[in-house]
Amino acid sequence: MGSVTLLMTKIFLQNDLRLASWPSPRHPSAMTSELERLFEHLHFASISTDSTHAGDVRANAEWLKAQFEQIGLTSEIHETPGHPIVIARNQRVEGRSTVLIYGHYDVQPVDPVELWDSAPFEPEVRDGKIWGRGGADNKGQHFVHMLGAERILKEKGELPLNVIFLIEGEEEIGSPNLVPFLEKNKESLACDIIAVSDTGMVAPGVPTLGYGLRGITCLEVTVKGPKGDLHSGVYGGCVANPATAAARMVASLHDEGGKIAVAGFYEDVIPLQDWEREMWAQVPNCADEDFLKTIGSPEPFGEPGYSMAECLWGRPTVEVNGIGGGYQGEGSKTVIPARAMFKLSCRLVPGQDPAKVQQQVEDHLRAHTPKGVTVEIKKGHSGKAYHNDPHSKYGKAAQVALTKSFGREPVLIREGGSIPIIQDMKEILGADSLMLGLALPDCQIHAPNENFSVENFEGGIVMSQILLEQLASL
C-alpha cells in the first residue's frame, strides 16, 4: 500500500485546493483508514446473481452491519427470500426531518475476468482511481454516506436529523424483494427525502444532481410463417419470409428522420422546459461531439430538433434490443426461416403511461404486420418514468452540498436509464429521491476494470456531511 499512500498525498493536495471552503481539518491518517475500510468492503465477492457467492453476499451484509454499529448507529439485518437487507439508523427524534439513504452492496459478475488489469476483488489505487468490482456500483457510492455520517458523529457526537440507511443486496438482480420489504416496513421507513448515490457524474469535478429517470416498457414479438424452415430455392418467392416481415415491422416504428411513427406515442409526453434545455446545452462532456466520442458512432441519430442529451434524458424511445431469424452462422444456408423474432424496449418520459404506450406499440405492430405471417406479441416488464423538482427545498439543499464539496455549482440533469426502485420508493414511502451521482463516465460499471475516482470518494464523504447538515436545517 506504499504507493497508494504516496498517491493519496498527491490527491489530498488537489482536494485541499478544491475544498478550501470546507472548514473541517482533514487528516491523512483518517483518510487512509476510510479508504482501507472501503477496500475491506470491496473484498467481498458479493455477486447476487451467482448462488455460489451467497456466502460472500451474507458475509458482506454482516460486515456492513458491523461498520454501521462501529460508527454509532443501530443496525439490523433483515432476511428476505433472497439476499438480506441491511438497515441502520440513529436514535429517532420526533420533530426532526428524516432522510433515507439508499444503496446496494451486491455487485455484478466479473466475467470476462481475463480482461481485468487487476483482480476484481483485490482493490487497488492506480492513477487516482480505486479499481475493483463494486467500486462505483455501488459500494463506493453508498459508503461515502456512511463515512460522512461518521465524520459528523466524531465531530459533534450526534447526527442533526433522523437518518435511515437502507442497503440492499439484490439491486443487480432487479430488487425482487425490496418492494415487499418497503410495503411491510413503510412506517418504520417513513422519511421526508431519499438520498441515492447510484448514478453518474458527467465529468470529473462537475457535481451532478439527477432529478429524473426514464421509465421503460418492453415487448417481444415472434413472427411466424411456414410450418418449418423452407429451402429458399424450392419455395422462395411465393411465401412471406418471416425475417423480411419482422424487418418491415421494425422499420415501420420510426420515420426516416428517426421520429417514432407509432400513433399517439408522443401524446402524453411532458415537453422539456426551457431551463432544462438551456442547462443541458451547457453540461460539460454532454455535447453531441462528446457523446459521439464516447459511443464511437459516426454521427448523431435521433428525434429531429433535439440535442443528443435531450434525446437521452427527456425524450422517449423505441429500441430494438435483439432481432433474429434464420441462419446466422458462417457461410450461407439458403433457408427461408419458419420464424423470426425481435425484442423491443421503449424508454419513457414523464407523462407517459407504460401500459398505454405498450398497447400503442402492440397495436402499431399488429396494424403493420405484413400479409402472409402471423405474430405473437408478449408484453414484458414496465416501469414509470421518475421526475422531481430539483429546485424544491430538498433539491436546493442537495445543490448546496454538491457546490460546497466539489467547488462549483452542480449541473442538473435527468438520466436516460431506468431505476424502478426510485419510483417504487416514491409510491410506497411518498418521498422523492435526490440522485447525487458520483460515478464518472469511464467508471466501467458492469464491465471489467470497474473503478471509482478517489477524488469523488473523498468529495462524496464531504458532500454527504454537508447534505445531512443542510437537510437538517430545512
Add this chain to the structure above:
Amino acid sequence: MGSVTLLMTKIFLQNDLRLASWPSPRHPSAMTSELERLFEHLHFASISTDSTHAGDVRANAEWLKAQFEQIGLTSEIHETPGHPIVIARNQRVEGRSTVLIYGHYDVQPVDPVELWDSAPFEPEVRDGKIWGRGGADNKGQHFVHMLGAERILKEKGELPLNVIFLIEGEEEIGSPNLVPFLEKNKESLACDIIAVSDTGMVAPGVPTLGYGLRGITCLEVTVKGPKGDLHSGVYGGCVANPATAAARMVASLHDEGGKIAVAGFYEDVIPLQDWEREMWAQVPNCADEDFLKTIGSPEPFGEPGYSMAECLWGRPTVEVNGIGGGYQGEGSKTVIPARAMFKLSCRLVPGQDPAKVQQQVEDHLRAHTPKGVTVEIKKGHSGKAYHNDPHSKYGKAAQVALTKSFGREPVLIREGGSIPIIQDMKEILGADSLMLGLALPDCQIHAPNENFSVENFEGGIVMSQILLEQLASL
C-alpha cells in the same frame, strides 16, 4: 423380406395395368433382384461431408463400379482431391449419339437420427415406399438408369447409343472437384445430351420433365454502429441502432405488395411464355392452395400478378436467409447492439446476370443505408439460371419416355432451386440436361425418413429403357 415380396406383387399388378403399352414381359424375381441391389446401394453410409465416413464413401464407389461391370459396362474410379467419381460406359460407336447420365452416390447426414422411423442405412419397404437415406437423393434416382440399361443389355445384348454414366461422390458438399474433372476430361465426356434424375415429380403418377432451374447470387451484410453494445437506457434515442438500420435496409428491398424494389432488378428477366403459364396452371399439386398446404403458410405472398408456381419457377427473388443482432435469448437485455447482420440470397431466372444483380443489390443497400451506421457487404457465391427447350428433339424424346412409362403426358416445369452443375455441364460439355424427376413431394430429402416411391423406382427403370431407345432413334 417376405412382406416386401407381397407388396411388390401388388405394385406389379398396378404397373401391369399402367404400363400396358410397354411390351417387354417383366418378371417378379428379376424385379426383386433389382430392389435388392438398390438396398445394397442404400446400405452404404456414404455421407460426403463427414470425414469419418470417407471409407463408406469409397466402398460405395467400388460397389457401384462393380455393379456397372456386372451389367456389362466398363467402369473406372477417378480419384479427386476429395471423394472419387465413378465413370461407366459402353463401347463407343462412332456416328451414334451419346447420352451422359449424371447422378451422385453421396448422401446427406442423418441427424437427428432419433426422428427416423427405421434405421437410415437399413432400407425397408413400407406403404409403397423405400425408406432410407439416399433413396430419393440420389441413389434410387440414378440407379434406375443403370437398371434400365441392364434390362436393354439383357434383352438386346447391347445399348442402342453411346452411354456414359458419371456418378459423383461430392454433390452434397457442392461438387468442388467436378468442374476440374469435367474440364480435364471434356473430350472423353463429350455428349449430345445429358439425363439427370435428381429433381422432383409433382405428384404420384404425374411424370415431370424439368427444363429450367433458377440461378443464385448471395450477399452478406454487416451493419455497424457504436464501438460496443450500449445500454439502451443510458444511450437509447441518440444513436442509430444497427438492428433497426438492418431492418430498414431489409424492408427497402421489396415494396408493400412483395415486388422487389431494387432498381433494374427485373430489367433482363426473360418473361414467362404463354404456353408455360398455361401449362403451369394445370400442373397437379401445384395450385396455390396445394403449395400453401405443403408449406403451412396462411396465404400466398409474392410478386403481384403471378401464381405461386410462376413466382417459384419463373420469377426472381430476394430472400433473407438469416438476420441477427443484439440479445436473442430468453427474457430481456436492454442493449443497443454494436452491430447487426443479414444474409441474402437472390434466385435468378433466365436472362439475369448474377454479377450484375449482385451489384444492383449492393448498390441498393448502400443507397438505403440509414444515417449513423456503416455497412460491410460481402459478396457470396453465384450461379446462372439454367433453361432449355423442352420441345427440342431431346425434350420430345424425354416426353415420350415419360408418357410411355407413367401412362400420361408429363408436365413441363422449371424448378425453383439451383443445381449449379447443370449449368457447368452446359458450359463445359456443351450439352443440355433433361431433368427427369422421380422424387415425390413427400420424399423428405435432406431430412429424417427420406423415402423413394416403389412405383417410381419401377417406373423409372422403364422410363430409362424407353429414353435410351428414343434418344438412339433421333
